[in-house]
Amino acid sequence: MLAARDVVMQFGGVRALDGVSFEVGTDELVAVIGPNGAGKTSLMNCLSGFYRPQKGVIEFDGVPLSARGVHQVARAGLARTFQGTHVFSGMTVIENIMIGRHMHMRSTIADAFAHFGRARTEEFRHRETVEEIIELLEMESIRHRPVGTLGYGLRKRVDLGRALAQEPKILLMDEPMAGMNTEEKEDLARFILDVREARGIPVVLVEHDMGVVMDLADRVVVLDFGRMIAEGTPAEVQRDPAVLKAYLGENR
Numbered sequence: 576m577l578a579a580r581d582v583v584m585q586f587g588g589v590r591a592l593d594g595v596s597f598e599v600g601t602d603e604l605v606a607v608i609g610p611n612g613a614g615k616t617s618l619m620n621c622l623s624g625f626y627r628p629q630k631g632v633i634e635f636d637g638v639p640l641s642a643r644g645v646h647q648v649a650r651a652g653l654a655r656t657f658q659g660t661h662v663f664s665g666m667t668v669i670e671n672i673m674i675g676r677h678m679h680m681r682s683t684i685a686d687a688f689a690h691f692g693r694a695r696t697e698e699f700r701h702r703e704t705v706e707e708i709i710e711l712l713e714m715e716s717i718r719h720r721p722v723g724t725l726g727y728g729l730r731k732r733v734d735l736g737r738a739l740a741q742e743p744k745i746l747l748m749d750e751p752m753a754g755m756n757t758e759e760k761e762d763l764a765r766f767i768l769d770v771r772e773a774r775g776i777p778v779v780l781v782e783h784d785m786g787v788v789m790d791l792a793d794r795v796v797v798l799d800f801g802r803m804i805a806e807g808t809p810a811e812v813q814r815d816p817a818v819l820k821a822y823l824g825e826n827r
């Protein structure tokens with residue numbers, strides 16, 4: 576579904592990514608981990624079409640990303656959640672999730688006047704999808720709450736809901752657990768598993784903390800100084816000497 580082939584991303588003299596290659600299958604949860612400055616954010620930005628790597632190719636569903644702009648990548652079925660919370664605080668939970676439907680909306684304002692029935696049917700269909708997401712992510716009781724009044728964990732859940740509303744073919748999550756307490760992390764992990772079961776889509780999870788991906792990932796890719804230093808099952812990676820060394824030496 577998604578493949579990076581020999582990707583190089585350079586900022587001045589710094590090689591944030593130095594020949595990174597890996598693939599994500601149609602039903603896999605792949606975690607990309609690495610210590611500070613390993614290149615995780617750069618990789619996430621390349622995979623989602625925000626950055627154009629200087630070298631190498633990223634293919635999504637068999638098509639190179641370079642052939643598409645960021646919006647086309649999203650339209651083609653790639654959704655992403657962001658670091659921190661990228662939600663509209665003054666808008667309600669439903670309204671924020673509805674934003675994810677934007678790219679599926681066909682009716683224009685002119686349509687709304689000329690073909691009132693069609694616009695209304697479409698609105699109804701979008702609301703149905705949004706309601707399914709609200710149920711899946713257990714947000715029934717907060718659906719009309721302004722997102723700014725919610726705690727951090729719930730705001731992240733709304734961000735996930737917005738990404739799911741795009742009905743993506745693949746979901747990319749950028750450090751979703753960062754800044755969360757243990758309970759919030761456990762909740763989100765459970766929802767990620769529920770999403771996989773309900774939608775059957777592959778997920779790429781970029782995460783600093785090795786611990787949180789161990790129970791979630793099918794496969795783990797480890798970056799350090801822009802290079803891929805290990806790849807394997809969580810158990811394999813956890814005991815890999817190069818990985819242990821990279822994490823131990825984090826305060827370098």
Ligand SMILES: Nc1ncnc2c1ncn2[C@@H]1O[C@H](COP(=O)(O)OP(=O)(O)OP(=O)(O)O)[C@@H](O)[C@H]1O
Pocket residue numbers: 586587589590591609610611612613614615616617618783
């Ligand atoms: N826009 C940029 N301009 C200059 N250097 C950059 C830029 N983005 C990243 N870098 C450098 O590239 C390297 C990799 O950074 P990146 O943010 O991708 O790593 P990371 O693994 O996400 O780190 P962290 O966990 O600290 O967020 C770092 O040395 C960083 O300073």
